[in-house]
Amino acid sequence: MTLSVWFVLTPNVLMLDYAGPAEAMRMAAEMGGDLVVHSCAPVPRLRTSLGVELLGLAGLPMQLPRNSLVIVTGNACEAEDYARPEAKAVVAWLRGALQPDTQVASICSGALLLAAAGLLDGRRCTTHHSLIEALRVAAPAAKVEENRIFVEDGRVLTSAGITTGIDLALYLIERYVGVVIAARVARRQVVYQRRGGHEPQLSPWLAHRNHLHPAVHRAQDAIALDPARCWSLEELAGQAHVSARHLARLFAEHAGISVVGYQQRLRVARARELLADRQLSIGRVAELAGFASARDFRRVWQRHEGGAPSAQRATLDRNGMAAASDERQATPR
Structure with missing residues (x-):
């Protein structure tokens, strides 16, 4: 709509x-x-x-x-x-x-x-x-x-x-x-973009895009559209219209992160969204976000977020209950 x-x-x-x-x-x-x-x-x-x-x-x-x-x-x-x-x-x-x-x-x-x-x-x-x-x-x-x-x-x-x-x-x-x-x-x-949170922070979806290189942006667009896909460097290079070796260099130079690191960050961001659905097991969240296994998911999550995905889910539950309580109190009777 x-x-x-x-x-x-x-x-x-x-x-x-x-x-x-x-x-x-x-x-x-x-x-x-x-x-x-x-x-x-x-x-x-x-x-x-x-x-x-x-x-x-x-x-x-x-x-x-x-x-x-x-x-x-x-x-x-x-x-x-x-x-x-x-x-x-x-x-x-x-x-x-x-x-x-x-x-x-x-x-x-x-x-x-x-x-x-x-x-x-x-x-x-x-x-x-x-x-x-x-x-x-x-x-x-x-x-x-x-x-x-x-x-x-x-x-x-x-x-x-x-x-x-x-x-x-x-x-x-x-x-x-x-x-x-x-x-x-x-x-x-041509802006440096941030999102809200408990502290000012960079959006995981918009981070590493504070540059103007079109080939890198084309590759980033492709990953963002389908972060769960197992993108090969050659496939992304085809999207960017450069060689695979050149894309790897451009990514590190202009985005300040490796291609694999960038995709992992987006997968973690996608997993964070999926964790809000209590009907999805941790293994299913890992699968939908593009991780090879729940073990791989936990390892990458620990590297980027610290702690465990289950702890993040518990935090989401607490915040959701608090927000629902605030919403009820704010609704006119």
Whole structure:
């Protein structure tokens, strides 16, 4: 199903908060991603932080279609900007227009509008470092986290803004459209991409792609599309249109890792996703992720992650129960 992405703007919108993520989404659609990007506001024309005006903006939709992603952008001077009637109109709209399947995200000070709409109550969230205390005041029932690129809690994501809005956009593109297009968008924007976690960290799917060599990217695209496949160096060299020996050298030079090491990291990342399914045994997880045996899986996991896969599964279970409890507490009765 097509993802409808709605960037919600208010007067004096911070252009980098809007333009960077919006361009990332537009590029993803241009590259074949099944998404449509909209820019909407309570007024058809508004002034931006750069002094230029945006014209022809769509109005706030009366009813969001299914499978929508709403992204509320930040502003240059939130204390004044969010006292305007246009910002209050957005808050009222957020309270009434979201559907049960609507995903909501904020960039920078946009978190303050989510807070005003009550969407952060009982949730973990973040914002720009200069606005952390303001967010705590605006959302006393939220769990505001510092020094985070972005935070995801249920259907709500909040980011630190400015360039981290692009990090958030890449994460969402990876989720909804796939890792290959996310990597291509990152490469086109020439950015160093990271994902959220308990600490800022590099996405295992996007790591080692902070380079511009097309042959290496072609090989990485092939591995990412099917990490469980037993790729030979010759097969990957064919995908990259270089010799096997040359690809091995290029991979080490530009990606900073061997071909085998890169594939193992993606297999571990795939295994991490599969471990969340309790119906799959460790042996089945190993098989689906592309490992030769459960023993081989445990050995590679220990090298890259430390500990055992079963310990990771136990952690996922604990976090899942905690998240479900938070979701129940945050749901209005």
